[in-house]
Amino acid sequence: MAVGSVLARKKEVKTYPGARNLITQQQIEDSGAQQIQDVLRQVPSMRVQDETSGTGVLPNISVRGLNPLRSVDLQVLVDGIPLALAPYSQTGLSLFPVTLDTVQKIDIVRGGAAVQYGPNNVGGVVNIITKPIPNQRATTLKQSVTAAPTGQFLSNSYLGVGGFITDNFGAQLQLNATRGNGDRQHTNTKVNNILLNTDYWPSEKSRN
CATH class of the missing domain: 2.20.25 (N-terminal domain of TfIIb)
Structure with a gap:
């Protein structure tokens, strides 16, 4: 599983000097959330608008009051891989091919540390970690x-x-x-x- 050099390490979250949240699988289950946007709304300074009228297919995400339209000011990663089609010319997310059932945890970094993960990260980085392959079938x-x-x-x-x-x-x-x-x-x-x-x-x- 590919992850960023800083993201998704639980021990580092405890000593991280900036604004950061790691939402674990247990927290997701306990929240009773049905969609990824329901989980993200529980994080301070995050705003999520559902473009698809309650279906959760295309959430628009913003951090710290920035424009939420197509998540243009936020770098969204899945297992460390950017979701944006082109990091410099097409930064908006017109597709969001991730659902809550496939997610193990979500790591959110806000502030200057986000610059190492791509150009379109004024607000920060959201790294969605999918469920790992089980040891047994x-x-x-x-x-x-x-x-x-x-x-x-x-x-x-x-x-x-x-x-x-x-x-x-x-x-x-x-x-x-x-x-x-x-x-x-x-x-x-x-x-x-x-x-x-x-x-x-x-x-x-x-x-x-």
Whole structure:
């Protein structure tokens, strides 16, 4: 799993001199959040607007009062990899191919330390760490349905299959499907997210 040189290290958060939050998997579960935006709203100085009217497909994120539109002033990473299509010319996030069911933890850095993670990070950096490949082969199924006051329903289906095939190679496939309508009328949603992770150890000291 690729991570930044500073991000996602729990021990460093305790002694970090700047503004930083690490949201663990236990905190996510205890919060009862249904979407990533629900988790981020609990972090001080963060603002999230849902562009998709309650479906959570495309959150717009800002830090410290900056413009939230398409998260243009925030560097969003997934396992240390930027989500923006082009860091200098297309900094806005028109796609957000991550759902809460695939997330293990979220590391948020605000302030000057963010400059080492790319050009579009005036507000800071959000590093979303996906669930690691389990040591033993495992299958996870999850189904949830959200009812809106308007009588509309939004379903969320999740399937995770993975594990280590050999002592030094593992793979995990995560499928997430969102169907239905959000809080408003005419928000028919049909989204499929597919995430494939592999982990290979050529030797005891190297990892890909």
